[in-house]
Amino acid sequence: MSAEERRESVIRAAITEFARGGYSGTSTEVIARRVGVSQPYLFRLFPSKRAIFLAAAARCLEDTGRLFREAAENAPPGGVPAAMGAAYQDMIERDREKLLMQMQMYVAVASAEASGDHEFGHPIREGWQQLRDTIHLALGADEDETAGFLAEGMLMNTLVCLGYPAGHPMWAGHCKD
Template sequence: MVRMSAEERRESVVRAAMSEFAHRGYYGTSTEAIAKRVGVSQPYLFRLFPNKPAIFLAATHRCMKDTVQMFAEASEGLRGEEAVHAMANAYTKVIAEEPERLLMQMQVYVAVAAAEAAGDHTFGEAVRREWMELWDAVSVPLEGYKDTTTFLAYGMLINTLVAIGFPPEHRVWEEIYPSARAKGRLEK
């Protein structure tokens, strides 16, 4: 049996935490569930991370970093409208193939809002830094503030529609993907 290094085990904890937090949220996820998913004890989990907030922030960082990397790779060498389409297609593929990433993003926003409402700004400060990296990754190839705002606004709309369960053929998608109606794939 090959033993994992502490860094490999740490990464497996982050991936497991992303899955647990995606489905149960910050407050509904126990460190026991994360440890069990990874196959380690809770004391070992706390040797890798000092506490649950640190695990959540590491999972948040991984989720955001993966999304930033996806946008950067999709738009590499492209600018303007070509970059918009490449990044939109890449994101659409990710949320179809990795729904937990979308769920994790949504849970991050909920956790930040709840913490901020309680006067704890730790999550909010960290997530705002991560979000600015996302903003910058999108802004550079889109070459403009308005384009970045529009692109990310559509992304949040798509996140919401997917999260609340609108199927791809529903008419609500028409304005986002108008060509789909012409092809008869949208509900009337």
């Protein structure tokens, strides 16, 4: 396997492990073990745990943005919000770790900010801004529709992470049951 292929393996493994354990609760040892490499090799691919986390966060945001762009491009006229919402729901059902990674990004940035590290969140905020802009443009640059779409998505994230099953009354009037 080439270094670039190993790097990709590390990013995928990091998404899984950070999604489950968060930034503070995930060791580079567990990521290296999942990939099948030594920690020294892991640090030849990435200079630090922080760099691994930021690469995983960037990939997660990029993949979500691509998902929304593709859904919007393939949507029937007037059906962009529904197509993007359905694509996101499908992602949650088939790749829940990306949803959990998103939530862990928010926690990691808040924790870093609280401890005085204001640089940690910068690349994540930039990635999130790009994701928001992707959604905004796909929705015809309508501020209210963008805000509503993002709010509905965060509600979905929260309900899924809290373990509310489809059909539970908490989903009533929101998203697809």
